Amino acid sequence: MSTVLLQTSGLGKAYGNFHAVNGVDLCVRAGTIHTVIGPNGAGKTTLFHCLTGERRPTSGKILFDGQDITHRPAHKRVSIGMARSFQITSLFQELSVRENLRLAAQGRDGARALTFWRPTEARRQHLEIADQILERLNMTARANTPAGDLSHGLQRVLEVGMALCGKPKLLLLDEPTSGMGIDDIPLMTSLIAELGKEHTVMLIEHNMSIVMSISDTITVMSRGQILVEGPPAVVRQDERVRSAYLGEEG
Numbered sequence: 078m079s080t081v082l083l084q085t086s087g088l089g090k091a092y093g094n095f096h097a098v099n100g101v102d103l104c105v106r107a108g109t110i111h112t113v114i115g116p117n118g119a120g121k122t123t124l125f126h127c128l129t130g131e132r133r134p135t136s137g138k139i140l141f142d143g144q145d146i147t148h149r150p151a152h153k154r155v156s157i158g159m160a161r162s163f164q165i166t167s168l169f170q171e172l173s174v175r176e177n178l179r180l181a182a183q184g185r186d187g188a189r190a191l192t193f194w195r196p197t198e199a200r201r202q203h204l205e206i207a208d209q210i211l212e213r214l215n216m217t218a219r220a221n222t223p224a225g226d227l228s229h230g231l232q233r234v235l236e237v238g239m240a241l242c243g244k245p246k247l248l249l250l251d252e253p254t255s256g257m258g259i260d261d262i263p264l265m266t267s268l269i270a271e272l273g274k275e276h277t278v279m280l281i282e283h284n285m286s287i288v289m290s291i292s293d294t295i296t297v298m299s300r301g302q303i304l305v306e307g308p309p310a311v312v313r314q315d316e317r318v319r320s321a322y323l324g325e326e327g
């Protein structure tokens with residue numbers, strides 16, 4: 078059994094009397110791909126926002142890599158190894174793919190880059206990281222293409238690459254295939270599966286065939302709570318999961 082990287086206990090987020098997330102005990106093991114699914118309004122995004130620090134939980138606790146991060150601001154979570162993928166809106170559309178990655182690598186160092194390293198040395202290191210990520214994304218041939226000229230799908234792949242420049246311990250992906258054309262989906266799917274070999278990845282995803290094919294563990298949420306958790310084979314057969322989704326359609 079691998080070690081626990083992220084753990085929540087009794088995590089809750091209430092808006093007035095409404096509990097969007099309600100007493101969630103989550104356990105994400107290092108080196109796994111852990112997917113959160115559930116019908117619309119189940120609380121998946123709110124849970125993610127509590128984990129990344131974009132929302133302040135109203136109850137419970139979050140431990141990451143052994144540290145209590147419940148009340149840490151988002152940027153401090155990034156600096157200890159939590160990264161969420163950037164949004165396309167944060168890509169520099171006119172800059173090349175490589176330059177976008179270089180800037181993401183530079184961002185990871187923040188002020189440290191200016192104080193400890195000579196600028197040329199720092200730049201060399203950032204380009205090195207950018208080139209490693211380009212290779213990993215299988216986008217070396219597009220290194221000099223402006224980000225804005227990439228297909229929507231490849232821009233989303235680039236977003237994931239930018240998160241990787243920070244060498245995170247945990248990569249959080251919120252619906253990585255949403256809005257993607259059918260032709261680009263296999264690319265993102267294989268990228269996530271590939272990343273799962275070296276990183277811990279937690280994602281929200283609606284596409285069930287992707288979820289079932291790449292996840293080690295699936296947490297099914299419904300009405301702010303964990304309904305079922307387990308490997309794909311177990312979740313797929315659970316009647317409660319079926320009813321939760323049918324209930325939504327009904």
Ligand SMILES: Nc1ncnc2c1ncn2[C@@H]1O[C@H](COP(=O)(O)OP(=O)(O)OP(=O)(O)O)[C@@H](O)[C@H]1O
Nearest residue numbers: 092095096097115116117118119120121122123124
């Ligand atoms: N700022 C807010 N104020 C009040 N209610 C909110 C707020 N944000 C979310 N909610 C409510 O919390 C519930 C959970 O929303 P959330 O977006 O987390 O669900 P989700 O599982 O991500 O849904 P989807 O799959 O549709 O994105 C919804 O009923 C939503 O209306």
